[in-house]
Amino acid sequence: MASPPQISSTPQSIFRPNAKHREAISKIFRIICAIGLGIGLVVLGLLLVDVFQDGFARLWQPGFFTGNASRFAQKAGLRTALLGSVWLLILLLLISVPIGVGAAVYLEEYAPKNRLSQFIEINIANLAGVPSIVYGLLGLGIFNELFGLGPTLLSGALTLSLLILPLIIVASREAIRGVPQSMREASYGLGATKWQTVSNHVLPYAIPGIVTGVIISVSRAVGETAPLIVVGAVGYLTSNPGLLRRFSALPIQIFDWISRPQAAFTNTAAAGIIVLLALLFVMNGTAIYIRNRFSTFR
Secondary structure: OOOOOOOOOOOHHHHHHHHHHHHHHHHHHHHHHHHHHHHHHHHHHHHHHHHHHHHHHHHOOOOOOOOOOOOOOOOOOOHHHHHHHHHHHHHHHHHHHHHHHHHHHHHHHHOOOOHHHHHHHHHHHHHOOOOHHHHHHHHHHHHHHHOOOOOOHHHHHHHHHHHHHHHHHHHHHHHHHOOOHHHHHHHHHOOOOHHHHHHHHHHHHHHHHHHHHHHHHHHHHHOOOHHHHHHOOOOOOOOOOOOOOOOOOHHHHHHHHHHOOOOHHHHHHHHHHHHHHHHHHHHHHHHHHHHHHHHOOO
16 A cells, blocks of 8 residues: 655754844834834924924914015015915815716726726826926916916916826725725615616715815825916915916915025015915815714714
8 A cells, every 4th residue: 555645844943044034134124114214204303393493483473364475574475375275275176076086986887897998097097196397387288378278376276187186086996996896786786776876875985085085185286386387376476366367376475485585585484384284284184084084984
């Protein structure tokens, strides 16, 4: 009777040196990552401390939030730039959210899975990584020149909408894709149509991810400078911005103050940076709150 095949066993002593080597490499990698994180946090902390030291006192001076742009640092205010950023924020929400979420719903729920849809998906993912200055040049050629809008608030809002549309589409698709397929099948089993399933079940379940992606994308656009400079935003504006009028924004105003040779504008620019950071912090905090709030109802 033939003996059963012997299973070769390797002594554990052979693996022990390799395991120790891997553990040592893992510890070194964790230390390197911790050092990199620490350096980044220290540099960020030093920058924030320097900005707050220069600009915190300027925030409480009369006329900083209500005054217009001025050639004198003590009289310069944020009113026109702040109004421009608020208008840009509103227009971005009105333009980019319906288009971006609608495109995500179509690509994820209705579009056929063929080469054309794959080609569109790849290009959307690639557009999300295009530098913002490219969108500024695109907006200058299309909205300023081709459509004849000129360097207006509407042109700036449309340009920034192009910038964040790929980000909103990608984030919304990921949120919709995260909805369990069983929820759709249960809805179909009860006789619901495709649109009823999407509108009453898929979208409400995906709202936390969609809203988070939208707010983070819009907050990125609010802090952009290069596209607005290319489109024609100005740093010195004494009149309120209008839909078809020249406009300014917080990043443009800060850039203008920093570019001035007078040393007094350094404190004014630092105060503007604090206001912009506070605005971005509030927007990102709102995104986190909405995501956590809606997640508790699932």
